[in-house]
Amino acid sequence: MRRGILALLGLLAAGCVDDSQQQARITVLAAASLTDAVEALADSFEIAYPGYRVALSVASTSLLARQIEHGAPADVFFSANVAWMDHLEARGRLVGPARELFGNHLVVVGRSDMSTLSSIHDLAGAQRIAVADPEHVPAGVYAREGLECANLWKATESRLVPTIDVRAALLSAQTGAADVAIVYASDIRMVRAMRVLLFWPSDCAPNIRYAVASLRGGSNPHGAERLVAFATDPAQRGLWERYGFVPFP
């Protein structure tokens, strides 16, 4: 019986052996908010370059950056935030410079039965405003920047409901836990029964930039280079737009 158990464990372990030795595999780390867009990009990349297979691991930008710092064997990183890219570049983790991909806008959203806001200053009238944690979550940091720029930070700070990520802020407004939420324009595609109440005024719009880079720890530098070139090709503008992002002019 003991031999049987050992054999079983061996079998399980064998089933768990990874196939990262395959030359054609490109391991991609992507910010959770990019899940759909990068999956779609990977699909068209695999059609354009049939020899490659993209394995996509998604988590928050900050966690992925930490993993890269600790030597994650990944080829390409899609970051929701340029600051983390700079952080990795300073630590010598990138091959070549990071390439900026596209931008995003902040919007104020509410349930679809709510009336639109005529100006950003109407936010001062909202009881509870859900926002990703302004301390460290990129979406929240941007929201704070935008509020400070409009001189609304002091007036609204006590009524902000910080959430763990931007999707949670959206959910708070959707369920009525908050009156409105400040989220990315690309997020609003996620949910029905919600509407954009206000596009953030362009004079106070924070500079939201997504970036991509190939990584030093990867096993497939050629594939990585191809994928980065593919992602930054102007031909992909339509794809990014389809997922709510704002390509640079």
Added chain:
Amino acid sequence: MMLSQEEWEAVMLSVRVALLAVGVSLPIGIAVAYDLARHRRPYKFVIENLVQLPLVLPPVVTGLLLLILLGPEGVVGGWLRDTLGLRIAFTAWGAALAAGILAFPLLVQTIRVAFEQIDPEWEEAAYVYGGSRWAAFRHVTLPLAARGIAAGIVLAFARAVGEFGATIVLAGNLPGQTRTIPLAIFTRINQIGGDAAALRLVVVAVVLSMLSLAAHAWLTRRLHRNRFAR
């Protein structure tokens, strides 16, 4: 309810990872549980504390500590890779390790209770009749604790299947390699129109957990009955 091929992959991977986690940690768990149940060591509370720690520590913290130690450039991880060619971080081994460590307290605690319910005199009787320590353990203690051990296995399995926080930090979220049920649910939540797929996996997770808990309840009920029969 039909699962897609990718969802099946996540379910089967979860089961494999959890079985591997429990399988590897079981001998260690039995040894630690027996030691805690039978011996009074001077620093017993330290061992107890260390064993219980993953139960109360945020799993993300456990994952981060493991990543620092076992990452490709960590002290232990680098050594394992260079000497044994074994890579833990960002592989299914890492997922199994994270799940195993998080499930370890439940495994040890359940087995320990089973050992404590066995009267030490029964083991002593085995020595009197000339048995070695190992023989007494093998032929008296283990069979008497079998149900408790089985209950521990089931509970640890359930915890291992549900592990998320440490897994995503140590092992990443790689489809087919480390994307177990909880990570697959997380991925689907982040997708437009992923709700249905997420809910299907939620149903699988709930069913697996309920079956495990039912098995655990059945096993421990028999355990208590045994005790009263004694």
